[in-house]
Amino acid sequence: MEKQKGDSLSGLGEFGLIEHLSAQFENKHPETLKGIGDDAAVIASTNDHMVVTTDLLLEGIHFDLTYTPLRHLGYKAVVVNVSDVYAMNARPKQITVSIGMSSKISLAAIEELYEGIRLACERYNVDLVGGDTSTSLTGLTICITAIGTVKPGREVYRNGAKPNDLICVSGDLGAAYMGLQLLEREKRVFAGNPGVQPDLSGFDYLLERQLKPEARKEVVEFLDQIGVRPTSMIDISDGLSSEILHICKQSGTGCRLYEEKIPIDHQTSVLAEEMNINPVVAALNGGEDYELLFTISLADYEKFQGAKTNANIYAIGHIAPAEKGCCLITASGSEVELKAQGWANFG
Amino acid sequence: MEKQKGDSLSGLGEFGLIEHLSAQFENKHPETLKGIGDDAAVIASTNDHMVVTTDLLLEGIHFDLTYTPLRHLGYKAVVVNVSDVYAMNARPKQITVSIGMSSKISLAAIEELYEGIRLACERYNVDLVGGDTSTSLTGLTICITAIGTVKPGREVYRNGAKPNDLICVSGDLGAAYMGLQLLEREKRVFAGNPGVQPDLSGFDYLLERQLKPEARKEVVEFLDQIGVRPTSMIDISDGLSSEILHICKQSGTGCRLYEEKIPIDHQTSVLAEEMNINPVVAALNGGEDYELLFTISLADYEKFQGAKTNANIYAIGHIAPAEKGCCLITASGSEVELKAQGWANFG
Known part of the structure; x- marks a missing residue:
């Protein structure tokens, strides 16, 4: 849920903040076809281009564990990322999953979360290729990065709409x-x-x-x-x-x-x-x-x-x-x- | 700081937990040359292979803001990721940065954090290509994913050491x-x-x-x-x-x-x-x-x-x-x- 997200920082809003912060950065690599500002970044390669997208899910901001089964949460965390890959007209291939969790969480609970992640990996034909796990002093934190591929010329950005489309x-x-x-x-x-x-x-x-x-x-x-x-x-x-x-x-x-x-x-x-x-x-x-x-x-x-x-x-x-x-x-x-x-x- | 990290979950430890959870996953794509279990994943491509690594940094676990300047923290957050890329004998090219932060944090503070990230991007010749920002109910959360490239056959894993090396x-x-x-x-x-x-x-x-x-x-x-x-x-x-x-x-x-x-x-x-x-x-x-x-x-x-x-x-x-x-x-x-x-x- 994104309702608490956003407009708190000097009225910039999330998108304004990203624009403001990224204005100081310059891309150095010609392979970086698209950086910040779309559903995913696009990196050129000889055959397929690669797309990369990432999402951070924080307990109390994006989900409420009082009514969210951990298996569903794991599934959804993958879905929100592969959705961004599809939005580039690309196909998801790999994900990395980083999890911060309370030291009090049970192994069974983590297994439920990963079972949801695994089911989504099956459904969307995605390999789990890496990540990071850490204890967290507070709530559950999930950060997933998804990587996909798209044939050069098939990628679709946000900026190509024309009148009458x-x-x-x-x-x-x-x-x-x-x-x-x-x-x-x-x-x-x-x-x-x-x-x-x-x-x-x-x-x-x-x-x-x-x-x-x-x-x-x-x-x-x-x-x-x-x-x-x-x-x-x-x-x-x-x-x-x-x-x-x-x-x-x-x-x-x-x-x-x-x-x-x-x-x-x-x-x-x-x-x-x-x-x-x-x-x-x-x-x-x-x-x-x-x-x-x-x-x-x-x-x-x-x-x-x-x-x-x-x-x-x-x-x-x-x-x-x-x-x-x-x-x-x-x-x-x-x-x-x-x-x-x-x-x-x-x- | 990783001192509070680790052995809390049923004595598995961080590495044991990762091994346990990832055992249920199977890779589906032949391009996934290396998944979980090294400094970074390796994805095959026609010219250069791509390596991907991610790290999660949580306030109170990995850093203490009472003595960590935000500019240094931003710099370090990039460094720990590009370090994993170098450990594959690869060169870092792109990063994504996801940040969860209290709605009370000042814009100046976030700018300091991003200035550190920018300096590291300059030093290591890396493009910032995406990310996610969100408010957090608790502390500062930083999740960075780094992407690099390596010529096929030049990648170095953890598993190639031989007696007498x-x-x-x-x-x-x-x-x-x-x-x-x-x-x-x-x-x-x-x-x-x-x-x-x-x-x-x-x-x-x-x-x-x-x-x-x-x-x-x-x-x-x-x-x-x-x-x-x-x-x-x-x-x-x-x-x-x-x-x-x-x-x-x-x-x-x-x-x-x-x-x-x-x-x-x-x-x-x-x-x-x-x-x-x-x-x-x-x-x-x-x-x-x-x-x-x-x-x-x-x-x-x-x-x-x-x-x-x-x-x-x-x-x-x-x-x-x-x-x-x-x-x-x-x-x-x-x-x-x-x-x-x-x-x-x-x-």
Whole structure:
């Protein structure tokens, strides 16, 4: 969960801070094709280029062990990294896993965590090639680095979107966020009355999306199969708004998203209504969906027609010239400016 | 500082735990030439192989901010990683840096940390290509992954030592440990009487070795220049004993180290005497020297004669058949079995 993340440092925010700090660094190696500023770095090689990405997960910030099974946590920690690899149109190959843990943690608990890591390595065809383990004075810390490969010319950055490109998204959005709301609600109920059993029934999908998400391997494979290279791509970790704004900012464009086109699962809608949350806001600002958001040229759109795939892909809008700004067209037809509210200002 | 690290989990120890957990994993990619169990992983590529290594540094475990300047900490965090790259006979090229930090930390403090990282990137010719930043509920967390390259056939593992190979070490040992003892002593004095100024004079070298170590770039360059490929190599992060035992275990050999040959700086000896510590024990078990320990075939030894280098390299013993065990030959000529005591049982 990234809700406590971000805007605390002099109002810079996470992305502003990274930009500020990395401004002092210069790349020295011509093989460094892409450094900071995308889902992963890209390093040139003779055959396949290599992509590298890393994520830090901290107890109390990114996960809550009161309701997160360690096996799921291990699985998810791998997924969030391979998702970044797929977002470069690359395939994950290796990971390193560094863990800091309390000396009081049991061996059985660590084994559970690694079993989740192992299952994700099987699912995504990834080798665990290294890491570091250390005791920690405080909570559990997990830092994973994923390495992948991509054929030169097939890599996809955030900065290649062009006006009139279609904006596509896989799967559905907002479910992971609603899963989190459910877990947090039941945690509060339980804290108030430990005799009450948590009521999570009917929302299995939301819980799975929050606790054990998957990365969109099949989307990248499908794009490859039909010969489409997206003009830009990013994975949705911070919410649709934040991600499309990254693409637009780096591509120097605007965009139009259509509220009615945003894919939202039935369970997401049901729980959102129950909890008095607008499901579209959950989709826009919720995050942790790990779906892929990408843009394709109009010429490529016909390749999608009739092609068979398990990947659910939806066209949700189009790229516009920069001067048109970034807007959501609501169901009633009005234009609302998109903002990367993230969790901090989530209403 | 690794003294609180290790043996807490069911007596497995850090290395035992890594072995135990990684036993469940299988590598799937033929490009994964070396996974867990060396200074870095090695991934095959058409031209240069790629090496990958990662290290997690946790406040209160690996560093103490009461006496560690953030700029030095940033520098050291890079050095410990590039040191692992050199230990594969490779050259570092890129790093990713993930930081978890309290929301109360000032921007100036983070800038200091990154200035240290930047200086190390300049010194070791490394590009910062990515990372992650997050707020942390507790202390400062730094996770760095370093990537390097090595020409196929030039990579050096821990497992290639053969009986009669010479055991060599660069620089001098035990100084970083004595620097830590000095800082801890002055911290205790200051805690007892905040009016007293810390007395660190005359031990600049020890402080530098502890707070701002360097990786042995020039050793790897020198070996290349004289055309010597070590039969095995490792960097000294946990102390000479622990490292030579890694080489012997993985190579299936024993060894003989000569106490009198172990290089120890004058300041190390002086402070050790003052603090009633055996300087050889500091060298054997102290750690954090980031010198390179390597073995070379006898045939290669003559290439060292007369060759000019800034790298101080000392022959300190030889590899023996496994059945001879791993021993230190003391100044008085007696044999003492080497043990990886690390910090935990340090007398």
